[in-house]
Amino acid sequence: MNDDSSRIIELREITISTNQKNQQRQLVNFFRSNNSSTLEEIISRLPEVSLLRRGSYGMEPTLRSFNGGQINVLVDGMRIHGACTDKMDPATIYIEPINLENLQVQTVTTGFMSGSSVGGTINMKMAEPDYLNANKITGMISSGYQTAAKSFYESARLNYSTDKWAFRMSGTYRNNKNYRSSGGDVIDFSHFEKANYSLSVKYKHNTYTYFKADLLGDDGWNIGYPALPMDVGYAAARIGSLSMHRENPSKSLYKWQVKIYANKIDHTMDDTKRPNVPIHMDMPGWSKTYGAYSEAELKVNQKQKLLLRADGSSTFLKASMTMYQPGELPMYMLTWPDNRKNQYGISASWLMQIDSTVKLQVTGRTDFITHNLVSQEAKDQVSIFGYPSANRNDLLKNLSVLFSKKLSQKIKVSASIAYTERMPTASELYGFYLFNSNDGYDYIGNPKLNIEKSLQADLSAIYNWKNYRVQLSYFYSSLFDYITGTINSSFSTMTIGAKGVKEFVNIPDASVSGMEGSLILKPSPAIDVVSTIRYTAGKDNKGNPLPFIAPLKNTTSVRYQPKNFSVQLETEAASKQDRINIEAGEDMTTGYSLLHIRFGYNTMIFNNIIEIQGGIENIFDRKYHEHLDWGNIPRPGRNLYIQFRIHL
Numbered sequence: 001m002n003d004d005s006s007r008i009i010e011l012r013e014i015t016i017s018t019n020q021k022n023q024q025r026q027l028v029n030f031f032r033s034n035n036s037s038t039l040e041e042i043i044s045r046l047p048e049v050s051l052l053r054r055g056s057y058g059m060e061p062t063l064r065s066f067n068g069g070q071i072n073v074l075v076d077g078m079r080i081h082g083a084c085t086d087k088m089d090p091a092t093i094y095i096e097p098i099n100l101e102n103l104q105v106q107t108v109t110t111g112f113m114s115g116s117s118v119g120g121t122i123n124m125k126m127a128e129p130d131y132l133n134a135n136k137i138t139g140m141i142s143s144g145y146q147t148a149a150k151s152f153y154e155s156a157r158l159n160y161s162t163d164k165w166a167f168r169m170s171g172t173y174r175n176n177k178n179y180r181s182s183g184g185d186v187i188d189f190s191h192f193e194k195a196n197y198s199l200s201v202k203y204k205h206n207t208y209t210y211f212k213a214d215l216l217g218d219d220g221w222n223i224g225y226p227a228l229p230m231d232v233g234y235a236a237a238r239i240g241s242l243s244m245h246r247e248n249p250s251k252s253l254y255k256w257q258v259k260i261y262a263n264k265i266d267h268t269m270d271d272t273k274r275p276n277v278p279i280h281m282d283m284p285g286w287s288k289t290y291g292a293y294s295e296a297e298l299k300v301n302q303k304q305k306l307l308l309r310a311d312g313s314s315t316f317l318k319a320s321m322t323m324y325q326p327g328e329l330p331m332y333m334l335t336w337p338d339n340r341k342n343q344y345g346i347s348a349s350w351l352m353q354i355d356s357t358v359k360l361q362v363t364g365r366t367d368f369i370t371h372n373l374v375s376q377e378a379k380d381q382v383s384i385f386g387y388p389s390a391n392r393n394d395l396l397k398n399l400s401v402l403f404s405k406k407l408s409q410k411i412k413v414s415a416s417i418a419y420t421e422r423m424p425t426a427s428e429l430y431g432f433y434l435f436n437s438n439d440g441y442d443y444i445g446n447p448k449l450n451i452e453k454s455l456q457a458d459l460s461a462i463y464n465w466k467n468y469r470v471q472l473s474y475f476y477s478s479l480f481d482y483i484t485g486t487i488n489s490s491f492s493t494m495t496i497g498a499k500g501v502k503e504f505v506n507i508p509d510a511s512v513s514g515m516e517g518s519l520i521l522k523p524s525p526a527i528d529v530v531s532t533i534r535y536t537a538g539k540d541n542k543g544n545p546l547p548f549i550a551p552l553k554n555t556t557s558v559r560y561q562p563k564n565f566s567v568q569l570e571t572e573a574a575s576k577q578d579r580i581n582i583e584a585g586e587d588m589t590t591g592y593s594l595l596h597i598r599f600g601y602n603t604m605i606f607n608n609i610i611e612i613q614g615g616i617e618n619i620f621d622r623k624y625h626e627h628l629d630w631g632n633i634p635r636p637g638r639n640l641y642i643q644f645r646i647h648l
Contacts, residue, residue, distance in 0.1 A: 066119025069425035083285035118454035129166030144643030149179035181634035182623030189224030227631030285319035337378030439585030547584035592624035
């Protein structure tokens with residue numbers, strides 16, 4: 001769905017056009033000016049998105065400061081549940097830009113179509129094989145190096161098609177050493193290696209229908225987390241799906257898609273490479289999900305259409321910890337008691353073009369969700385906290401209304417209101433002594449938590465004329481039965497050095513508000529200017545600031561590209577953050593400003609396009625960290641990079 005409440009960022013190789021319809025695509029040059037960028041680095045530049053950073057790998061996305069179970073993070077509409085109790089493995093790490101076609105970022109107005117949510121949805125759509133060069137092998141090979149982490153990047157993509165069949169393969173390898181911050185200081189345990197690979201096969205049944213099979217694998221190893229007491233020895237994802245797609249503009253059933261999928265996530269934390277650890281621990285985790293969904297777009301008449309979705313999934317979760325105490329037998333416990341979550345949902349969105357200037361959209365969704373502890377061991381462990389039964393059956397409800405109007409050829413405004421709900425996460429329900437290194441507390445779950453609810457209003461205005469586009473948005477969200485951790489002095493700590501124990505509870509209410517803005521302009525055929533800004537504030541029922549709220553931030557890029565050469569200047573600036581939650585382990589973060597410069601050159605050799613990219617990030621070697629960086633670990637200092645890309 002592409003409306004004012006969502007942002008779709010194209011990631012495939014495209015030609016930037018001066019046509020007004022393609023203004024949004026100018027963001028691509030802004031996001032992809034360094035082709036070796038990770039997906040996390042790309043989405044962090046969106047005005048709605050920030051990252052909770054615990055290391056160079058596995059940064060957790062936040063959407064308007066909503067995170068964790070408050071937002072949906074999907075791969076091609078598929079649910080993928082991380083296997084790490086410390087949130088080291090968000091779904092975004094299993095995707096590389098090379099195997100992604102676009103990012104769809106939806107705020108709460110319609111961001112619950114694919115799953116109940118109080119914060120919105122990030123959906124990563126996988127790239128598909130194409131039929132553009134039948135009976136020919138086409139593709140791309142790229143290689144890059146960056147100095148800050150002495151990192152190597154290798155990537156390749158191949159496409160082959162016949163009249164009926166199309167095949168697409170891709171692979172990416174990254175090897176990052178411990179990076180250098182400002183002044184040459186090396187940040188220990190910031191290294192990682194990973195390999196990502198995908199295969200997609202498409203069969204064209206007829207003009208309107210095709211079938212597709214997709215396989216995606218991702219393996220990471222030797223992964224360090226400087227802000228955490230543990231690292232990751234091995235992390236793996238296996239994601240597969242079969243789907244049918246039908247699109248017929250002449251029929252009432254305009255689009256129809258059916259997909260079945262399965263994925264398995266393995267994640268093994270350990271501290272064996274950490275010095276001076278009094279008691280070594282292993283913490284493996286597993287996640288398995290099976291699911292299916294069907295989406296349809298119906299044309300009711302020339303002015304109305306209906307979007308429908310039905311989906312279901314079943315997820316099994318388990319995580320454990322083994323402590324090896326000198327001179328004693330190892331101590332074993334479940335940090336996620338093995339549990340199963342079953343979800344069944346239906347959603348619908350009705351769009352009506354009332355007249356040439358006014359549009360109305362009404363969206364609703366309901367989910368029936370069950371949580372069950374699978375083994376007797378899991379039930380016995382949860383009963384320690386006085387919960388004789390931890391099974392749950394919940395019905396979630398979501399409803400939104402979006403109204404938009406064109407005031408003129410140049411100006412469009414929209415307003416929306418939404419009521420949404422979300423389920424507590426596995427950690428919030430069943431977590432067993434999950435240590436939080438940011439505030440220094442052990443956390444335990446609460447199977448009796450209420451559903452978290454939100455009532456949110458959005459206002460947006462767009463000025464769009466010729467080669468200029470300005471968009472401003474404001475939102476306010478009231479949260480009820482807000483889920484947070486509070487100290488429970490009746491429990492003793494498990495982790496050595498922990499300050500105490502916090503239990504997840506509901507508080508009566510909280511609020512989050514903020515604004516985003518973007519400016520895209522093209523003052524001449526050779527110049528592109530992109531600027532984004534964001535600001536968010538949040539407080540609980542006692543007026544205390546909510547934790548993990550990013551401060552005011554602006555990013556501006558000016559790109560000059562007369563022909564086949566380009567130069568781009570980028571500024572990145574954030575204000576200080578002094579609205580902090582001390583109980584959550586936060587402290588004040590100073591502001592910072594950075595300057596980056598990037599160069600690009602492309603030419604044709606033997607009918608192959610050759611691209612060369614290079615640049616310097618953090619030119620002045622500023623020492624800084626962002627507010628959402630755990631442990632105040634400094635970011636990389638001056639970074640020189642170069643990359644070569646050949647289009648076959």
